[in-house]
Amino acid sequence: DADVTQTPRNRITKTGKRIMLECSQTKGHDRMYWYRQDPGLGLRLIYYSFDVKDINKGEISDGYSVSRQAQAKFSLSLESAIPNQTALYFCATSDFKGLAGMDNEQFFGPGTRLTVL
Amino acid sequence: QQPVQSPQAVILREGEDAVINCSSSKALYSVHWYRQKHGEAPVFLMILLKGGEQKGHEKISASFNEKKQQSSLYLTASQLSYSGTYFCGTVGSQGNLIFGKGTKLSVKP
Numbered sequence: 001d002a003d004v005t006q007t008p009r010n011r012i013t014k015t016g017k018r019i020m021l022e023c024s025q026t027k028g029h030d031r032m033y034w035y036r037q038d039p040g041l042g043l044r045l046i047y048y049s050f051d052v053k054d055i056n057k058g059e060i061s062d063g064y065s066v067s068r069q070a071q072a073k074f075s076l077s078l079e080s081a082i083p084n085q086t087a088l089y090f091c092a093t094s095d096f097k098g099l100a101g102m103d104n105e106q107f108f109g110p111g112t113r114l115t116v117l
Numbered sequence: 118q119q120p121v122q123s124p125q126a127v128i129l130r131e132g133e134d135a136v137i138n139c140s141s142s143k144a145l146y147s148v149h150w151y152r153q154k155h156g157e158a159p160v161f162l163m164i165l166l167k168g169g170e171q172k173g174h175e176k177i178s179a180s181f182n183e184k185k186q187q188s189s190l191y192l193t194a195s196q197l198s199y200s201g202t203y204f205c206g207t208v209g210s211q212g213n214l215i216f217g218k219g220t221k222l223s224v225k226p
Contacts, residue, residue: 033213042119042204042218043159056211090158096212105149106214108158 003027006091006109013081014117021076021112023091031096032074033106034058034066037088046089049074050096081116088113118142120207122217129195129224137220139205140187148181148188149206149214159204162190192222200224 004025013019023032034046045058047066055066063085067075078085092106120141127135139148146167153159165181165188176193192199202221206214 040218043216045213045215048213058213105161105164110158
């Protein structure tokens, strides 16, 4: 089945370490997203990419960077992890078919639970 | 601008109905609804487009009133499987989706 996968699923790291979270998709979608989820705050957008050459900052991009290596791969990096980056991270994809300014349903990966000590 | 959801949480007995509201301070062209079960990823339920269109998924339906800049999700005759957190999402100025903080729904036997 076409799918969205994330690696690793769980990660514990220490303050100051660099860490990369990876996302791959076999859906053939152009659009990919990274979200962070904290209890009571919903899903907050970190970065998004509408195609391989297009990278955009989301609501909470400070402390994060991304790389879109191919249509199917979108990686999120924490250059120097800090404890308040402990959260659940989701990657998502979508396929734009609608009118300008609208988006289609997003398909989420299973999530990466990151703990920064 | 993040849409506002209400209530933040609701507890139901099986068979009861519930309404979850989503409102925005800016003009809306579409509203998305997602459900996230505990420990899982969010799953798409439906998109409501400009025009007051209603849609349904199982016994879950929704309405969209662009004049009031709000959408409502209706859960009818709730089942245990409806438990989870419901998120609405609105499209931002650059075409990205902005999610509300979520409404936690608990259905008890």
